[in-house]
Amino acid sequence: MPQLTDHSATDDREYDDSDHDDRGCGDREGGAGTWMSPEEYGASRAAVWTAAVVLVTDTDGRILVQSVDYRADRLLPGGAVDAGEAPSAAAARELREELGVDGRYPRGLAVDWIPADTPGFPPEMRFPGEILHVYDGGTWTPDRIDAVRLPAQEITGIHFAEPADLPALMDPGDARRALSALRARINGSGAALLEGGRPTAPTALDRLGVLRAPRTPQRGAWRGGTVPAQRPVSDLTGWLFAPDGRVLVLIARATGAARLPHPDAAAATGSAPLGYRDGEAGVHVRVAARLTGLPPAADPAYARLLATPEQVRELSDWGPPGEDELAAVHAARARLGLPVPARTPLTELPDEGLRW
Incomplete structure (x- = not known):
């Protein structure tokens, strides 16, 4: 980060080229390089939204998606991170509020960068871009699913969807993100870094697009x-x-x-x-x-x-x-x-x- 100073710093100090950092805002008058005041540095930083969702599967490998009263497509459970709140804490809070289920979700599956020019956001919202964390909610047994209690408003229902059905049920970016997170869970190598739902370093599962077609059932004893x-x-x-x-x-x-x-x-x-x-x-x-x-x-x-x-x-x-x-x-x-x-x-x- 650029070197910070306060307004009392003078510009007649001896210039040392080793102090120069190309990530700064440019030279000050007098050759002071990239020194910035705290106010200037704070103003130079990008402001984005932050959100957290949780990927849950049932014992058949289907993904939990929920219906909401404010949009037609389905969503993973989760929502906005409140000011001063850790993303993992937000994930736990959202599942408690939306599904009535207590839990902790410390394992990340993906971190997605959603750019400000993503379609679908009304101009008056002034969407600045978003960092969205996807956490692993694990595999839920029938007993745990039966324990779900929906709130009086916002969440109107849940169901478990075959992974290949997500693009028909969700916003395209949400579906890409959910499938990328599921592949990361199967790989077991840590959280995937995504941009617009697409991995920046695709694995073999990503390159081959696994789970984009319905799985062939073989359910006999x-x-x-x-x-x-x-x-x-x-x-x-x-x-x-x-x-x-x-x-x-x-x-x-x-x-x-x-x-x-x-x-x-x-x-x-x-x-x-x-x-x-x-x-x-x-x-x-x-x-x-x-x-x-x-x-x-x-x-x-x-x-x-x-x-x-x-x-x-x-x-x-x-x-x-x-x-x-x-x-x-x-x-x-x-x-x-x-x-x-x-x-x-x-x-x-x-x-x-x-x-x-």
């Missing part, structure tokens, strides 16, 4: 072991483990949809039946194996990434039986002698392939 002989098989996919315990997942470049690969998509050892899910057209069979290599990409329609099993589940719509499948996946990982993987941003693998 999970059953361990092999498929009974009389049951038709709808599809066969694999939990294919890298040496660090993460698994291979495919992302469709055109839609951002995630799916597990066919077991033949890579070189693997130790393949064994893991279980299956009931489906309308047959059963969805899963096997588990240890990856030894990945051939050059044969299908340019898909990107190949490594993810933790939990991240794969968060990109999928498996319903409550997903927990049973996840437990079976970790049991298979342990049998293969592989470590519990740390949650890190999903890693896109090279098209030329690799070996472990």
Whole structure:
């Protein structure tokens, strides 16, 4: 910041070029460089609004949005930060006022810069721009959702929306921000920095636009072991483990949809039946194996990434039986002698392939 001084400072001091800071308002008469009075420095600083919202999901991975009585589109719960209030405190206060739910939300998912020329603000509002903090409200159980109590006015309802439906329900910038925050939560690498809802340093999930298309439901009951002989098989996919315990997942470049690969998509050892899910057209069979290599990409329609099993589940719509499948996946990982993987941003693998 520029050096500050008061009006008693004289301009006949010896000029030292090391004092010069190009971020100042320019030279004073007499060569005093960027020295500014506190009043001048305060007046030079940009004034913006500050707000805080909270991203909450249910156990199916859908996002809580609320209807309000002053606009047609949906919003994440939250609102303006009061003077002298910390953003995280504002987030807790807003959820208490809007949903009747007490809680603390210390983990940030995103910080968004909303420029002053953003469409939709009436000119008489003199919108100066806004810094908006997105906090992680976690996954709410049915009991906690049932405990929501709406106020007599302002909030007219809540519901949980599929991530891909947000652009149809929300203002475009709000939808981009919510999806960016959800991807940051899945990545687990800290808060994303956004400008107009867009990450300044996009991750693989951002570049591929995951969750912009509806997830394919696979909600049938999970059953361990092999498929009974009389049951038709709808599809066969694999939990294919890298040496660090993460698994291979495919992302469709055109839609951002995630799916597990066919077991033949890579070189693997130790393949064994893991279980299956009931489906309308047959059963969805899963096997588990240890990856030894990945051939050059044969299908340019898909990107190949490594993810933790939990991240794969968060990109999928498996319903409550997903927990049973996840437990079976970790049991298979342990049998293969592989470590519990740390949650890190999903890693896109090279098209030329690799070996472990």
